[in-house]
Every structure is written in structure tokens, then in C-alpha cells.
Amino acid sequence: RREHMPYKVLDMHAAPSLELSEQWQLEMEFEHAIERGELRMHYQPQVHLRSGRPIGAEALMRWNRRDGDPVSPEVFIPIAERIGKIKPLTIWALNTALRQASEWPKDHGSLSISLNLPSELAIQPDLPELVQNALQLWGKPHIQLMLEISEHSLMDRHRGRDILMQLRALGVRISIDDFGTGYSCLAYFKSIPADELKIDKSFIGELLSDAASLDITVLIIELAHRFGLNVVAEGVENTRTLQVLRNHGCEIGQGYLFSRPLPAAAMAAWLREQPRR
Ligand code: C2E
Ligand code: CA
Ligand code: CA
Ligand code: CA
Numbered sequence: 001r002r003e004h005m006p007y008k009v010l011d012m013h014a015a016p017s018l019e020l021s022e023q024w025q026l027e028m029e030f031e032h033a034i035e036r037g038e039l040r041m042h043y044q045p046q047v048h049l050r051s052g053r054p055i056g057a058e059a060l061m062r063w064n065r066r067d068g069d070p071v072s073p074e075v076f077i078p079i080a081e082r083i084g085k086i087k088p089l090t091i092w093a094l095n096t097a098l099r100q101a102s103e104w105p106k107d108h109g110s111l112s113i114s115l116n117l118p119s120e121l122a123i124q125p126d127l128p129e130l131v132q133n134a135l136q137l138w139g140k141p142h143i144q145l146m147l148e149i150s151e152h153s154l155m156d157r158h159r160g161r162d163i164l165m166q167l168r169a170l171g172v173r174i175s176i177d178d179f180g181t182g183y184s185c186l187a188y189f190k191s192i193p194a195d196e197l198k199i200d201k202s203f204i205g206e207l208l209s210d211a212a213s214l215d216i217t218v219l220i221i222e223l224a225h226r227f228g229l230n231v232v233a234e235g236v237e238n239t240r241t242l243q244v245l246r247n248h249g250c251e252i253g254q255g256y257l258f259s260r261p262l263p264a265a266a267m268a269a270w271l272r273e274q275p276r277r
Contacts, residue, residue: 029065030079034089039063041096043267046112046232046254049246054274056112056144058254059097060261061089077118086118091130098138098145100264105271106142114146114175119153128166135170146173146196151182154192164193175232180220189227196252197224201235204255207244218248225249 033039043057063071080086094115101113121127135145147167154160154176164174175196176188180203188194199220206213217233224231233245236255245253262270 026071026075027079027083030063030071030076031083031085033063033065034080034085038066039089039092040263041093041100042261042263043097043100043113044254044261045259045267045270046114046252047258049233049242049250049253052275054108054111054271055252056114056146057101057267058114058148058261059093059116061093062261081118081120086120087124090115090118090121091134094131094134095138098134098143100267101143102138102140103264103268104143105268107276108142108271108274110142110144111271112144112146112173114148116177117147117149117153119150122149122153123159123163125163127163128170131167131172132170135172144173145171146175148175148177148198150177151179151184151188154185154188161191161193168193176229180216186223189223194229196230196232198232198234199250201255204233204235204241204245205237207241208238214244217245217250221248221250 040062042060042062044060045057046055047053048055061073063076065071080089097113097115104111168174173195174193175198176192176194177198178200179197181200197220199217203213203217207217221231230252231250232252232254233250234254236242236245236253236257238257242253242257259270
């Protein structure tokens with residue numbers, strides 16, 4: 001009957017799982033980190049590929065453990081979901097990102113601040129109200145809020161659609177994140193009110209070495225344009241990749257070639273160094 005046991009830890013023949021107690025330890029530590037305000041938001045610049053001008057940034061959450069080791073958001077965001085903290089955490093991230101972006105220089109024209117919206121929140125009926133409150137507190141005319149929604153959370157299209165429409169009525173823009181990595185469904189383009197599509201870095205990173213990644217990228221760009229969406233390429237690491245993307249009409253790039261994610265003050269400083277419109 002062993003094949004029916006869902007988790008390794010239930011296997012009585014195995015040693016007690018160290019991994020699981022480490023997991024609990026990390027969850028407890030993370031909960032304390034939230035209470036003590038030890039999380040930070042960093043900002044990764046996005047650049048208009050043709051002109052080289054700044055477009056804005058994506059807000060990315062950071063957690064350094066007390067021993068100094070950073071934990072990846074790919075690890076702690078799922079923890080936040082598991083321990084029921086993802087909603088307050090996202091509200092905090094939203095307010096922090098809007099507040100810190102409100103300090104960005106005004107002489108670049110309109111700049112966008114993109115925030116990752118977890119699937120669970122994308123279908124919460126009070127999301128538009130939470131966003132409206134944050135915008136009332138921290139919104140600035142030169143700052144445009146963009147919410148990044150991963151493909152996975154679009155599965156529940158009917159519940160999500162109304163909420164997205166309400167958000168757009170507030171002037172918020174919608175970006176489809178990690179496109180191509182999940183269960184890409186062309187029906188999104190018919191039913192989801194989106195403004196932008198992000199090509200995942202797994203394709204961009206292999207653009208130069210893998211013909212299929214290049215083909216997929218080019219098709220995604222064409223598809224997005226057909227439906228009137230801007231395209232952001234994530235994970236642009238070298239100028240050759242930049243050239244290929246630019247030649248295929250991709251509008252916006254984000255990646256180590258331009259900048260790593262930066263603490264708030266460094267992001268504002270980066271903007272001050274960039275060419276004006
Ligand atoms: P994502 O939304 O796909 O974010 C892009 C990830 O690519 C970020 O990883 C970023 O640091 C990384 N990246 C950017 N440029 C490059 C590059 O040129 N090369 C490479 N190799 N990587 C690059 P990060 O910050 O570790 O975040 C990982 C994921 O965690 C994000 O993936 C997102 O799904 C999630 N995440 C991060 N911050 C938040 C947050 O505030 N809220 C939520 N819900 N999720 C978040
Ligand atoms: Ca994202
Ligand atoms: Ca993502
Ligand atoms: Ca991605």
C-alpha cells in the first residue's frame with residue numbers, strides 16, 4: 001500500500017523528516033519577521049527598449065533572515081499563503097510600493113509601479129476597495145499602478161473578471177505574468193481585460209541558444225500585439241538578447257542587463273541618472 005501514501009513523512013520505514021521540521025522552523029521565523037517588520041520591497045527597473053528610457057519598476061519582496069541569509073520569495077510567498085498571511089502581506093506591499101514610488105522623480109513623465117498579485121487575492125471581492133484606499137493614501141499623478149497576475153490565477157476566469165474590471169475602473173493596469181509557463185489559454189485574450197503581457201525569463205534566458213524559445217517568444221509578441229497588449233521581456237541579461245527582442249518589436253525589458261532589483265533609495269537614484277524624455 002506504500003504507493004498510496006501521499007507524503008514521505010508518513011512512511012514509517014523512513015527516518016523522521018528533517019525537511020519538515022526545518023519547514024516549521026522557517027514558517028515560525030517568517031511569522032516573526034512579519035511581526036517585527038523585517039520585510040523590504042526592492043524595485044527592478046523596466047526600460048523602453050527602443051529609446052532606453054525608464055518605464056518604471058517591478059516591486060519584489062525581500063526577506064533576510066536574522067543570520068543574514070536571504071530567503072527567496074519563491075520560498076516565503078508560499079509560506080505566507082500556507083500560514084494565512086498573504087492578504088495582510090500583499091496589502092503592506094501595495095502600500096509600501098505606492099508610497100516609495102511616490103518619491104520617484106517627476107521629470108520622466110508617467111512611471112509605472114508593478115506589483116505581483118497572488119492568485120488568492122485576485123479573486124477577493126474587497127480587492128478593489130483595498131487598492132482604492134492605498135491609491136487615496138499614496139497615489140500620485142505621475143505614478144501608474146500595474147498589477148501582475150500570473151496565468152495560473154486566471155483559471156477562475158468568471159470570478160476574476162469582475163474584479164479586474166473594477167480595478168481598471170480605478171485606473172489600475174493589468175499585466176499577465178509568467179506567460180507561457182502555465183496552462184496558457186488563448187481564451188484569456190477574449191475575456192481578460194489586460195494591458196500588458198510578460199514573457200517569462202525561462203524563454204528569454206534561452207533565446208540565443210534554443211530555437212524553440214526564440215520561436216515561442218516571437219509568437220507571444222505577435223499574439224500580444226494582435227490583442228493590443230504591450231510586451232515586457234523578463235530576465236534580459238545581455239545586449240544580444242536585447243537586440244533580438246527589439247528587432248521583434250518587444251517594447252519593454254527588465255533584467256540584470258539594466259539593473260538588479262534595488263532598495264527604494266537606490267531605485268530613486270537610478271531614475272535620477274537616466275535620460276529624460
Ligand atoms: P517573477 O514575478 O517572475 O519576478 C521576476 C524574477 O526574476 C525576480 O526574482 C527577479 O529578481 C528575477 N530576475 C530579474 N531579472 C533577472 C535576470 O536578468 N536574470 C535572472 N536570472 N533573474 C532575473 P525574485 O525577486 O527572486 O522573485 C521570484 C518570484 O517571487 C517572483 O517571480 C514572484 O512570483 C514572487 N514574488 C516576488 N516578490 C513578490 C511579492 O511582493 N508578492 C508576491 N505575491 N510574489 C512575489
Ligand atoms: Ca512578476
Ligand atoms: Ca510570478
Ligand atoms: Ca517570471
